[in-house]
Amino acid sequence: MHAPDGFLTAGTAVATGAISVSTVTIALKQAKEQIAEKMVPLAGIAAAFVFAAQMFNFPVAGGTTGHLLGGALAAILLGPHVGALVVTVVVVVQALAFADGGFTALGYNVLNMAIIPAYGGFAAYAGFRRLLPQNGGGVVAATGLAAGVSVIFSAAAFSIQWLFGATAPVPFDTVFGAMVGVHTLIGIGEGVISALTVAAVLSSRPDLVFGARELDRARLEPASRVPLRAFVIGSVVVTMLVATVVSQFAVDDPDGLEAVAEDAGFISSGQEHGFSDSIFADYATDGINNESLSLAVAGIAGTIITLAVGYGLFRALRQREKVPE
Amino acid sequence: MSSALSTTDLHYSYPDGQAALSGVSFSISSGERLALLGPNGAGKTTLALHLNGIKRGDRGLVQVGDLKLDDRTVGEIRRRIGLVFQNPDDQLFMPTVSQDVAFGPANLGMTGGHLDGVVRGALAAVGAEELRRRVPHHLSGGERRRVALATVLAMEPSVLVLDEPTSGLDPAGRRELIGVLETLPMAQLVITHDLPFAHELCERTLIMDGGRIVADGKTAEILGDEALLKMHRLEMPYRV
Amino acid sequence: MGAGHAHAIYVHEHSFVHHLPPETKVLSVLLFVTATALTPREAIWAFAVYGAAEALLVVFARVPFRFVLSRLLAVAPFVVFALFLPFIGEGKDVSLAGIALSSEGVWSMWNILAKAILGATASILLAATTEVPDIVKGFGRLRVPPVITAIASFMIRYLEVISGELARMRTAMTARGYDPRWLSQARPIASSAGTLFVRSYERGERVYDAMLSRGYTGAMPAIDSRSASAREWAAALILPLLAGATAITAFVTL
Numbered sequence: 001m002h003a004p005d006g007f008l009t010a011g012t013a014v015a016t017g018a019i020s021v022s023t024v025t026i027a028l029k030q031a032k033e034q035i036a037e038k039m040v041p042l043a044g045i046a047a048a049f050v051f052a053a054q055m056f057n058f059p060v061a062g063g064t065t066g067h068l069l070g071g072a073l074a075a076i077l078l079g080p081h082v083g084a085l086v087v088t089v090v091v092v093v094q095a096l097a098f099a100d101g102g103f104t105a106l107g108y109n110v111l112n113m114a115i116i117p118a119y120g121g122f123a124a125y126a127g128f129r130r131l132l133p134q135n136g137g138g139v140v141a142a143t144g145l146a147a148g149v150s151v152i153f154s155a156a157a158f159s160i161q162w163l164f165g166a167t168a169p170v171p172f173d174t175v176f177g178a179m180v181g182v183h184t185l186i187g188i189g190e191g192v193i194s195a196l197t198v199a200a201v202l203s204s205r206p207d208l209v210f211g212a213r214e215l216d217r218a219r220l221e222p223a224s225r226v227p228l229r230a231f232v233i234g235s236v237v238v239t240m241l242v243a244t245v246v247s248q249f250a251v252d253d254p255d256g257l258e259a260v261a262e263d264a265g266f267i268s269s270g271q272e273h274g275f276s277d278s279i280f281a282d283y284a285t286d287g288i289n290n291e292s293l294s295l296a297v298a299g300i301a302g303t304i305i306t307l308a309v310g311y312g313l314f315r316a317l318r319q320r321e322k323v324p325e
Numbered sequence: 326m327s328s329a330l331s332t333t334d335l336h337y338s339y340p341d342g343q344a345a346l347s348g349v350s351f352s353i354s355s356g357e358r359l360a361l362l363g364p365n366g367a368g369k370t371t372l373a374l375h376l377n378g379i380k381r382g383d384r385g386l387v388q389v390g391d392l393k394l395d396d397r398t399v400g401e402i403r404r405r406i407g408l409v410f411q412n413p414d415d416q417l418f419m420p421t422v423s424q425d426v427a428f429g430p431a432n433l434g435m436t437g438g439h440l441d442g443v444v445r446g447a448l449a450a451v452g453a454e455e456l457r458r459r460v461p462h463h464l465s466g467g468e469r470r471r472v473a474l475a476t477v478l479a480m481e482p483s484v485l486v487l488d489e490p491t492s493g494l495d496p497a498g499r500r501e502l503i504g505v506l507e508t509l510p511m512a513q514l515v516i517t518h519d520l521p522f523a524h525e526l527c528e529r530t531l532i533m534d535g536g537r538i539v540a541d542g543k544t545a546e547i548l549g550d551e552a553l554l555k556m557h558r559l560e561m562p563y564r565v
Numbered sequence: 566m567g568a569g570h571a572h573a574i575y576v577h578e579h580s581f582v583h584h585l586p587p588e589t590k591v592l593s594v595l596l597f598v599t600a601t602a603l604t605p606r607e608a609i610w611a612f613a614v615y616g617a618a619e620a621l622l623v624v625f626a627r628v629p630f631r632f633v634l635s636r637l638l639a640v641a642p643f644v645v646f647a648l649f650l651p652f653i654g655e656g657k658d659v660s661l662a663g664i665a666l667s668s669e670g671v672w673s674m675w676n677i678l679a680k681a682i683l684g685a686t687a688s689i690l691l692a693a694t695t696e697v698p699d700i701v702k703g704f705g706r707l708r709v710p711p712v713i714t715a716i717a718s719f720m721i722r723y724l725e726v727i728s729g730e731l732a733r734m735r736t737a738m739t740a741r742g743y744d745p746r747w748l749s750q751a752r753p754i755a756s757s758a759g760t761l762f763v764r765s766y767e768r769g770e771r772v773y774d775a776m777l778s779r780g781y782t783g784a785m786p787a788i789d790s791r792s793a794s795a796r797e798w799a800a801a802l803i804l805p806l807l808a809g810a811t812a813i814t815a816f817v818t819l
Binding site for chain 1: 679687715721759760769
């Protein structure tokens with residue numbers, strides 16, 4: 001998702017740039033208060049860790065691999081401000097020194113890949129923590145769910161930026177549906193890996209998990225007793241919710257949404273809402289005339305696939321744990 | 326001779342209550358070379374971190390020359406005590422060798438040509454001038470070790486404290502390091518498992534075990550006492 | 566997507582471009598890419614100018630063309646997306662060889678292709694002629710807050726150390742027969758990531774102790790002395806000035 005130059009309009013680049021700069025300024029100030037003189041070495045080495053962790057691939061299915069974004073993980077381990085700062089440095093250096101992502105795209109790349117996953121992921125984490133048991137298992141499960149959700153937030157944010165600053169005549173709802181749909185699946189990998197990573201840190205240095213700092217040693221259960229079932233059910237529920245809500249949202253009032261945007265002057269009136277013109281509507285299945293119905297069908301199909309993958313995944317995980325003593 | 330560095334009845338316990346130093350007292354004179362031996366877990370590295378105030382004892386005194394260690398004097402003490410860490414990668418944190426060597430003196434306020442001169446001098450003292458522009462990650466173990474030493478020499482310390490300086494070095498690297506250390510005039514406290522190295526370099530030896538100094542004497546005598554060495558999990562590869 | 570990130574793109578040469586101070590190159594590329602991104606897509610001639618300028622730069626910098634092209638593959642996914650635009654864009658008002666295309670889609674395809682490729686080429690040239698620690702030093706000299714530059718600089722310093730540790734952990738696991746193919750088998754990998762985090766954090770604390778030992782009191786000392794000469798700035802700024810003039814002309818003549 002390291003977008004290149006020219007992908008979104010200049011106005012979007014500037015606006016997201018302003019948001020990113022102001023948020024990073026706040027993050028920097030808060031981070032300084034949190035870790036003070038240790039800031040430079042700790043944040044620097046944490047950034048190196050995130051960068052390295054993004055490089056490593058984890059298996060997804062039968063030989064295909066995935067990569068971590070790491071924003072939510074960084075926020076949960078280091079705190080949202082330090083986490084956001086650290087991943088921002090990673091994204092900026094990747095663009096400037098490794099030719100990964102456009103210079104003029106830094107505004108939205110930083111926003112989507114660092115700020116939103118870190119802060120949004122941490123917010124989701126806090127929310128999930130309230131619903132889950134107050135112990136190590138709850139921390140791990142909340143991490144998994146939050147990390148998955150953070151990826152979706154990121155995709156949704158990009159789609160919303162597309163609404164305002166698209167440089168191509170592809171309607172918002174198509175982009176939204178496609179981006180969020182794909183990233184819901186990607187989020188599962190991010191969630192599982194983030195959760196297991198935090199579980200590993202909890203078992204050796206629980207004091208290093210910012211998001212678990214209020215738990216005393218007695219309540220930190222060993223990682224192997226993570227309630228995977230809660231995680232499975234939770235992630236499936238969330239996935240279903242997201243996919244359904246997303247497709248409903250996109251279908252419900254697409255004209256309304258773009259009419260609002262037109263009135264506000266964000267989209268030039270030259271662009272038509274011609275969903276039916278598009279052969280390639282990612283969320284519409286072929287041959288179904290009714291747009292709303294086709295979108296809902298695509299949403300449900302996506303959910304079922306995700307459910308199936310999820311169930312298969314955790315079935316396998318549970319079987320591994322039944323290894324005889 | 327005056328004492329360059331001394332501790333008196335130093336006590337320290339970890340946050341979880343485990344005692345690390347249980348009354349450590351020793352002193353090292355100006356220009357003297359002192360080896361500190363002992364089994365793993367004896368508290369040697371912890372002691373080293375007390376000598377420049379990174380850790381502060383619960384009880385007892387650290388004195389460097391005429392300065393007693395406290396919040397006021399800690400800055401100057403950190404200049405006088407040159408601590409070379411066990412792992413050079415922990416100590417070489419700047420992008421290039423010259424920036425690393427410059428870090429210490431720059432913190433002392435040196436700038437410009439003066440700073441440059443000090444950096445070159447320190448690198449020359451360890452035989453690493455040609456490494457000036459190199460990236461620390463691409464140096465060999467021996468080179469890293471000598472550059473780490475240079476970063477500390479640049480501050481003109483009166484006592485060097487070296488934690489396991491020969492560990493991980495190949496024989497040639499080890500020989501180069503010994504060669505450098507022999508040319509340095511300041512007092513040296515060398516924590517090491519490399520007993521022949523201690524034998525070659527240091528005239529006096531301490532043994533530390535369980536947070537206490539349990540032996541203090543001439544190196545030849547201590548290293549010749551097999552029973553004493555064995556009691557503290559040490560062994561010489563040859564008879565002294 | 567992640568795998569390509571940390572492979573440094575530096576090409577070891579001794580060109581004029583290589584020897585320019587890093588801050589001049591960083592600013593130059595930043596301004597050049599901004600000018601290209603702001604140029605209206607209809608001014609095709611302007612993009613030809615930019616392309617020619619970059620091609621010249623590739624020659625000056627003694628960077629092989631093939632190298633630049635291979636690195637450009639990183640923008641391939643977006644190129645593919647752009648290539649679809651005439652087909653999936655709305656408002657099918659043109660026809661080519663019997664296929665209905667969207668003219669707006671064709672223009673956006675062109676827009677994205679031109680700007681993405683020009684921007685990526687500029688980034689690649691910067692990375693090919695400037696070593697990573699120098700790039701960080703460069704943007705440090707460009708008034709980026711010193712804390713951020715210091716964090717970036719530590720990140721670069723320890724990146725290879727940490728990814729090296731990670732690689733060794735993976736090797737050790739592979740040597741014990743671990744060959745995961747499914748997400749459900751990923752627990753050991755994630756555990757190694759967790760261990761790596763703990764080790765990295767502990768290293769961070771030791772580095773802090775080492776910094777304290779050498780007099781650190783919370784602010785990085787000013788070590789850098791050499792700043793760029795006017796001549797070097799002038800040389801570096803030729804490119805963005807040319808681009809800026811082109812962009813402005815493009816706007817005005819539209």
